[in-house]
Structures are given as C-alpha cells and as structure tokens.
Amino acid sequence: MAETKELQQVKGDKPAVPKDAKARPAAKSTGKAPLDVPTGTPTVIVDDLHIVYRVYGAASDSEKGNAVNALTRILKRQGRPQMKEVHAVKGVTFVAYHGDAIGIVGRNGSGKSTLLRAIAGLLPPHKGAVYTDGQPSLLGVNAALMRELTGERNIVLGCYAMGMTPAEVREKYQEIVDFSGIDEFVQLPMSTYSSGMGARLRFAISSAKTHDVLLIDEALATGDREFRKKSEERIRQIRESAGTVFLVAHDLRVIEETCNRVIWLHKGKIRMDGDPKEVIAAYNKG
Amino acid sequence: MSQPESAVADAQAGGRSGEPLAKLAKRYGLRRAIARPRFPVYVRQLWERRHFILTYATSRNVSKYSNSTLGQLWQVLTPLLNAAIYFLMFGLILGGSKNIENYPAFLLTGMFIFTYTQRTVTAGAKSITGNLSMIRALHFPRASLPLAYTIQELQQLAISMSVLLVLVVATGEFPTWFWLMIPVVLLLQTMFNIGAGLVVARLGASMRDLNQLLPFITRTWLYASGVFFSIQAKVVGSAGLPQWVADLMYLNPAASFIEWMREILIKSHNPELGHHPPTMVWMSCVFWAVFALGFGFWYFWRAEERYGRG
Numbered sequence: 131m132a133e134t135k136e137l138q139q140v141k142g143d144k145p146a147v148p149k150d151a152k153a154r155p156a157a158k159s160t161g162k163a164p165l166d167v168p169t170g171t172p173t174v175i176v177d178d179l180h181i182v183y184r185v186y187g188a189a190s191d192s193e194k195g196n197a198v199n200a201l202t203r204i205l206k207r208q209g210r211p212q213m214k215e216v217h218a219v220k221g222v223t224f225v226a227y228h229g230d231a232i233g234i235v236g237r238n239g240s241g242k243s244t245l246l247r248a249i250a251g252l253l254p255p256h257k258g259a260v261y262t263d264g265q266p267s268l269l270g271v272n273a274a275l276m277r278e279l280t281g282e283r284n285i286v287l288g289c290y291a292m293g294m295t296p297a298e299v300r301e302k303y304q305e306i307v308d309f310s311g312i313d314e315f316v317q318l319p320m321s322t323y324s325s326g327m328g329a330r331l332r333f334a335i336s337s338a339k340t341h342d343v344l345l346i347d348e349a350l351a352t353g354d355r356e357f358r359k360k361s362e363e364r365i366r367q368i369r370e371s372a373g374t375v376f377l378v379a380h381d382l383r384v385i386e387e388t389c390n391r392v393i394w395l396h397k398g399k400i401r402m403d404g405d406p407k408e409v410i411a412a413y414n415k416g
Numbered sequence: 417m418s419q420p421e422s423a424v425a426d427a428q429a430g431g432r433s434g435e436p437l438a439k440l441a442k443r444y445g446l447r448r449a450i451a452r453p454r455f456p457v458y459v460r461q462l463w464e465r466r467h468f469i470l471t472y473a474t475s476r477n478v479s480k481y482s483n484s485t486l487g488q489l490w491q492v493l494t495p496l497l498n499a500a501i502y503f504l505m506f507g508l509i510l511g512g513s514k515n516i517e518n519y520p521a522f523l524l525t526g527m528f529i530f531t532y533t534q535r536t537v538t539a540g541a542k543s544i545t546g547n548l549s550m551i552r553a554l555h556f557p558r559a560s561l562p563l564a565y566t567i568q569e570l571q572q573l574a575i576s577m578s579v580l581l582v583l584v585v586a587t588g589e590f591p592t593w594f595w596l597m598i599p600v601v602l603l604l605q606t607m608f609n610i611g612a613g614l615v616v617a618r619l620g621a622s623m624r625d626l627n628q629l630l631p632f633i634t635r636t637w638l639y640a641s642g643v644f645f646s647i648q649a650k651v652v653g654s655a656g657l658p659q660w661v662a663d664l665m666y667l668n669p670a671a672s673f674i675e676w677m678r679e680i681l682i683k684s685h686n687p688e689l690g691h692h693p694p695t696m697v698w699m700s701c702v703f704w705a706v707f708a709l710g711f712g713f714w715y716f717w718r719a720e721e722r723y724g725r726g
Contacts, residue, residue, distance in 0.1 A: 263445070
C-alpha cells in the first residue's frame with residue numbers, strides 16, 4: 131500500500147500541543163465540563179476521523195494505456211494500477227464550539243480541503259465520525275455553474291443548487307448582481323467573462339446564503355482590490371451570523387486577523403491546535 | 417487496510433482522556449454529518465429540490481447546443497437525421513420492410529421510443545461520475561442528478577415526439593381518439609426510465625467501466641426489442657421458434673413500450689386489435705414502470721452517503 135511508506139515518515143511527528151493550553155481551554159477540556167466556557171456548546175465534533183480517497187487515472191506512463199499490460203494484469207488478478215487510495219486525513223480529533231472561528235493551516239496536500247469536505251458531510255469517513263449541529267455548508271457553488279450559460283441563468287441555477295426556494299432566489303437576485311458588480315454582463319455567457327468577473331460572480335452567489343456552520347475554502351476573495359475589500363467585509367458578516375466558521379487559507383495574515391483558534395494540519399494529522407499567534411509562529415518556523 | 421498507529425496518540429493529544437466524543441456529541445444532540453435520511457424523508461427532500469432539478473435539466477439542455485450555429489434546432493434535426501439513416505439502412509438496403517405495412521411509421525415509432533430509454537440510461541450512468549466536484553461541494557439528495565438527466569431527456573422527447581407525430585401522419589396515418597393514450601404510454605416509459613437511470617447511476621458510480629460497456633448493452637437491447645422487425649413475424653414466423661420466445665421478448669420493457677405505441681399510432685399494426693394493445697403488453701408496461709421506479713429509488717438511496725468517494 132502506497133500510504134504505509136509515507137506513514138513511516140509521519141510517525142515520528144508527535145503532535146505538539148501548545149504548552150499553555152489555557153489560551154484555548156475549550157480545546158483541552160472536552161472530556162470534562164465544557165459548560166464552564168462561556169460559549170461552551172460544541173457545534174462540531176470530529177472523532178478520530180480518517181478519510182481515504184480513491185483516485186483514478188493516476189498511473190505512470192509505463193503502466194497505462196497498454197492492452198497487453200491490462201490483460202496480464204487481469205490474468206495475474208492484480209488490481210488496476212490506475213486506482214490508488216490516498217489516505218488524506220489520518221485520525222483527526224477536535225471539538226469546535228459555538229462562536230469559534232477556526233483557521234486551518236498546512237502545506238499543499240496536507241488534507242485541509244478534505245477535512246472541510248468531511249465536516250460538511252460531503253465525504254464519507256473511512257473510519258471515525260464527524261458530529262455536527264445542523265448542516266455545515268461549504269461556501270462555494272462553482273461546481274454547479276455552467277460556463278456556457280448567461281450570468282443570469284447561473285445565478286438562478288447556483289441559488290437553487292444551494293437549496294434556496296424560488297421566493298428566496300427572486301429576493302436575492304438583484305443583491306447578487308449588485309454585489310458582484312458585473313452590471314450588464316449578467317446577460318452574457320459566463321465564458322465571456324474575465325477571470326476576475328467570474329470570480330466575483332461566483333463569490334456573490336455563494337455568499338448569498340446564511341449558514342449555521344460555515345466552511346470557507348481559500349482563494350475566495352479574489353478580484354481587484356476594491357472587490358477584495360468588499361468580500362472580506364462580507365466574510366466578516368457571514369462569520370458573525372454563522373455559529374461556527376472554519377477558514378482554510380494560505381494567507382496567514384487573514385487567518386490571524388479573523389480566527390480565534392488555529393489548527394495546523396501536517397500530512398493529514400493535527401500537528402498543533404491552539405492560539406493563532408503561537409500556532410502560526412510555529413508553522414512559520416517549521 | 418492498515419491504520420496509522422499514531423492515530424491513537426493524536427486522539428489522546430486532542431483531549432480524549434475523559435468522556436468519549438460520541439457520548440459528548442449525543443449529550444449535545446449533535447448528529448453524524450453524513451447520515452442517510454430515512455426513505456420517506458429522502459423522497460421529501462428530493463421534492464423540495466424540484467426547482468433545482470428542473471433548472472439543472474433545462475440549463476444542461478441550453479448549454480448543450482450553445483456552441484453550434486444551429487443551436488436548439490439540433491434537437492429537431494438529430495432525430496430527423498437518425499430516422500433518415502435508419503430508414504435507408506433497414507428499410508431500403510436490408511429490405512426489412514417486407515411484410516410490414518407502413519414500414520416507415522413502424523420503424524420511426526420503434527426508433528424514437530427506444531432512443532428515449534437508451535439516452536436516459538446512457539446519460540444516467542454518467543450522472544454521478546460526471547458531477548463528482550458538485551457532489552463534493554454541495555448538499556442535495558444525490559438522486560437529483562439522475563433525475564435531472566432523465567428530465568433533460570424528457571424535454572428532448574417532447575420535441576422528437578412532435579417530429580414523430582408529423583412524420584407518422586405524413587406516412588398516411590390519421591390521428592384518432594386513441595392518440596390521447598400517447599401521454600399515458602410516455603408517462604409509464606418515463607417512470608421506467610427514471611428507475612433505470614437511478615440504477616445505472618449507482619452502478620456507474622462504483623463501476624467505472626460501465627460507461628465503456630453500455631453502448632454494447634444498449635445495442636444488444638436495441639436488436640432484441642424489435643425496432644427494425646416484427647418480433648412475432650421474425651421469431652415465430654421465420655425462425656420457427658415456439659411462441660413463448662416471442663412472448664418473452666415482448667415482455668422486455670423497451671419492446672412493450674414500442675409495441676403499445678405502434679398499436680396507437682399505426683392502423684395496420686395488428687388490425688384485428690383495433691388500436692388496443694394486447695393485455696400482456698400493457699400489463700408489462702405498467703409492471704416495469706412501477707417496479708423500476710420503486711426499485712430504482714430504493715436501490716439508489718441505499719448508497720446515498722457513499723457517492724462522494726469517487
């Protein structure tokens with residue numbers, strides 16, 4: 131199995147919990163009485179979560195596309211080399227509380243986005259469980275939109291994809307157009323938009339809905355400087371209305387500004403969990 | 417599957433010394449993020465998503481032809497061209513028209529009805545695998561996708577059906593009161609298609625090779641459904657096989673729907689029955705519609721929480 135080799139390397143890395151755990155009492159006292167923490171109701175509990183992805187078509191050049199090879203594989207009863215299992219999240223455990231804004235940092239491929247999807251209930255756990263209060267939602271509708279369609283149709287499609295009712299769609303439509311600032315381009319297919327305009331419209335659509343537990347994946351606040359400011363403001367509003375927010379970003383400054391707790395993921399495991407300043411300092415060193 | 421040993425260490429470091437997290441979750445009424453809703457709840461959720469399903473189906477139809485010059489006109493042109501090719505191939509070159517009165521209407525009806533089921537099944541098999549990114553980003557009952565694909569094909573059918581009716585009249589048939597039964601047959605066929613689409617959607621999600629196999633399966637099905645020939649005349653008449661073989665072939669859902677539609681549209685098709693379908697045929701249609709719809713939803717729902725894994 132491909133993952134075992136990687137595991138050997140990770141095994142040495144013991145997760146480092148910050149020394150002064152008082153900075154985040156809730157994170158430590160899950161077992162005892164979380165009631166003594168002011169905002170002490172847990173909203174998301176992640177219990178020894180493992181996520182295994184199956185990836186297709188990841189074979190090397192020498193293995194794929196050769197009929198003879200494929201036949202010998204079948205005869206030898208070997209599995210398809212194109213199908214690989216990726217152990218993206220390896221035993222993550224934490225408890226998030228009401229009012230938390232949790233930043234998740236880590237290098238590319240450390241399992242940040244996978245963890246978010248698992249919290250959202252979009253990826254089934256291989257082992258362990260995620261318990262949530264209400265339905266956590268990912269901020270993002272990109273996957274539902276179609277480039278060939280006009281902005282107008284995409285707004286309606288995106289809103290329905292997020293589960294809005296027709297009345298809500300009518301109510302939000304103008305707001306979305308105004309916020310995105312694409313004006314008369316809304317009548318044109320999205321394939322004619324500049325990348326900035328497309329990003330603006332996508333952000334405007336996905337942030338039109340309010341959520342209990344909100345998961346924000348990085349690179350949402352794109353576009354020009356003015357729009358960046360606008361969208362940061364919008365994220366702040368969303369954060370205030372949502373119970374718990376998870377934020378994945380590479381921009382550490384954003385995380386330090388907006389989060390009260392940071393989880394550092396390293397190769398699918400929690401390396402550190404605690405106060406933003408400490409974790410980010412350690413992350414920068416590592 | 418090997419489990420990382422250090423996961424235990426992680427868990428302990430996460431403050432797991434006291435109460436188990438599962439208990440804590442229960443105490444605060446938290447539920448598993450991924451849990452399959454009960455079947456009635458699932459159906460209700462699906463109904464709540466009807467606007468999404470409809471919009472998604474329409475959007476796909478609009479975007480499908482957006483790159484061609486003739487655009488939506490292809491929705492009419494494609495069935496017409498298909499009809500012309502099949503008529504040339506089977507009617508004129510292979511001489512299938514022998515012994516069948518009004519062969520063009522016979523062939524076109526079979527072709528159009530079969531194409532509806534075939535396209536739905538082919539599209540349904542890709543409905544999950546083709547939308548993995550959406551499944552991994554948004555919440556909705558996953559059955560919305562195969563359902564939307566079926567509705568997309570239904571929208572196409574509305575157009576190809578009008579083409580068919582015009583062509584059938586052009587071959588010398590006259591509209592009768594029995595034409596009022598056309599929507600009933602199409603409704604039953606749609607029920608069957610939805611069910612079949614759901615089943616292949618689940619199969620296609622776990623067996624990637626199904627998409628490669630499907631063309632062969634549907635082609636075999638096409639030949640077994642008597643689209644180009646009369647099952648009764650070929651199997652019992654020419655091949656001399658016993659009657660039950662023909663009966664069995666008529667019980668195949670596609671053949672049943674085709675047979676019923678021919679009965680309605682073509683006067684010279686089994687004239688002794690006078691536009692009424694044989695009991696066996698309409699019973700087969702009703703059975704397949706109800707069975708496929710029920711089984712399809714149940715079968716698809718059973719794997720609801722696993723569709724994101726890819």
